[in-house]
Amino acid sequence: MSRTANPDWRDSVTEQAEEFEVGRYLYCVVAVDEESPDDDSLSISGIDGEPVSVLAENGVGAVVQGCESPYDTDDLETVRDWLLTHQEVVDTAGQTFGTPLPFRFDTILKGDDERVRTWIADQKETLERHLSEFEGHWEYRVGVAWDEERVREELESEDEELADLREQIEASEEGTAFLLEKQYDNRIRDLRQSRKEGLTNRLRDGLDPLVREFDVLDSGSGVLDGGTSDEVVQIAFLADEERETDIGGVLDDIADDPGVEVRFTGPWPPYSFVPELDA
Numbered sequence: 718m719s720r721t722a723n724p725d726w727r728d729s730v731t732e733q734a735e736e737f738e739v740g741r742y743l744y745c746v747v748a749v750d751e752e753s754p755d756d757d758s759l760s761i762s763g764i765d766g767e768p769v770s771v772l773a774e775n776g777v778g779a780v781v782q783g784c785e786s787p788y789d790t791d792d793l794e795t796v797r798d799w800l801l802t803h804q805e806v807v808d809t810a811g812q813t814f815g816t817p818l819p820f821r822f823d824t825i826l827k828g829d830d831e832r833v834r835t836w837i838a839d840q841k842e843t844l845e846r847h848l849s850e851f852e853g854h855w856e857y858r859v860g861v862a863w864d865e866e867r868v869r870e871e872l873e874s875e876d877e878e879l880a881d882l883r884e885q886i887e888a889s890e891e892g893t894a895f896l897l898e899k900q901y902d903n904r905i906r907d908l909r910q911s912r913k914e915g916l917t918n919r920l921r922d923g924l925d926p927l928v929r930e931f932d933v934l935d936s937g938s939g940v941l942d943g944g945t946s947d948e949v950v951q952i953a954f955l956a957d958e959e960r961e962t963d964i965g966g967v968l969d970d971i972a973d974d975p976g977v978e979v980r981f982t983g984p985w986p987p988y989s990f991v992p993e994l995d996a
Contacts, residue, residue: 741781741833742788743824744769744806745986746994747814748848749778761809764788764802771810772830774837777844780810780817781826781833788823811986816851818844819986820994840995851991854929854955855984859968861916861950864976872908879904913949916971920952923967928954930990948980955990 742764749771763769763782771778788799803822811817826833837844873879882901886894921931934951956964965981972979 738785739829740784740786740825740827741772741779741830742767742784743820743826743833744780744782744803745810745817745819746837746844746848747771747778747780747810747817748852749773749776749814759806759809759813761806762802763806764799769806771814772833772837774834775841777837777841777848778814779833779837780806781830784825787825807986811855816848816854817986818847818851818991818994819988824994844994847991847994851955851987853957853959854987855958856953856955856987856989857964857981857983857985858934858951858953859920859982860948860980861920861971862948862978862980863974867976868909868912869905872905872912876904876908879908917950917952920950920967920971923970924954924964927960927963927967928956930955932989953989955987958984 744763759769759771759780761769767782767784769780769782771780790796800822807817807819826836873883879901882897882904886897886901889897917933924931931954932952934953961984968979968981971977
């Protein structure tokens with residue numbers, strides 16, 4: 718599976734909070750071996766190169782680093798680096814401990830390590846329930862692009878209403894032809910939307926037996942074979958990693974359509990599906 722930057726990562730910086738002397742930046746929560754010692758370090762540096770540790774309490778661990786203020790800047794490149802680091806730490810935690818429960822960027826708990834352990838103890842029942850619920854499940858994303866010119870040609874050749882409008886346009890004077898062209902473009906738009914919905918439903922029907930949650934995302938622009946195309950469908954879903962092969966088979970069927978390209982990324986920590994943790 719390819720692992721590209723998550724296109725829909727929660728990249729908004731939280732509201733500026735007042736500074737504090739001691740705080741812990743929270744990356745995620747993981748299930749840990751109760752016999753493991755506290756303060757295990759992950760083999761990765763955190764934001765601004767700070768060391769990352771795992772604070773464990775009764776089988777639940779919080780992946781944290783020390784901080785003295787929120788991470789706030791007007792420099793977009795710095796924010797991008799912070800976001801990528803946040804994601805890399807969560808990914809590493811997932812590879813080490815299993816499916817993590819990620820926090821939003823710039824989630825900070827005021828206080829020291831003991832304050833984090835107290836928070837874990839207070840939230841233990843909720844955290845254990847979510848860790849059990851998401852165990853072994855990961856987020857995957859699929860984008861489907863098609864050759865826009867090919868799709869338009871197919872729609873024009875298949876739809877009788879479009880054929881009739883084209884004949885009227887060719888036989889009309891300029892003013893009337895302009896209005897008919899508008900009707901023609903609206904018809905193309907409606908047919909294109911219908912095809913997009915059909916593709917989404919095809920994905921949903923094929924993946925439904927294999928995934929636990931399915932979410933249709935806003936589609937954007939994409940590139941197909943170096944030319945111009947639209948990534949007309951984008952979806953995210955939560956699935957057991959063991960179902961990857963079966964999921965790939967469903968996506969291969971879609972990719973076999975002429976002029977269609979499928980982008981499949983994951984496994985990711987379940988960024989889109991984990992409920993927001995109360996910190």
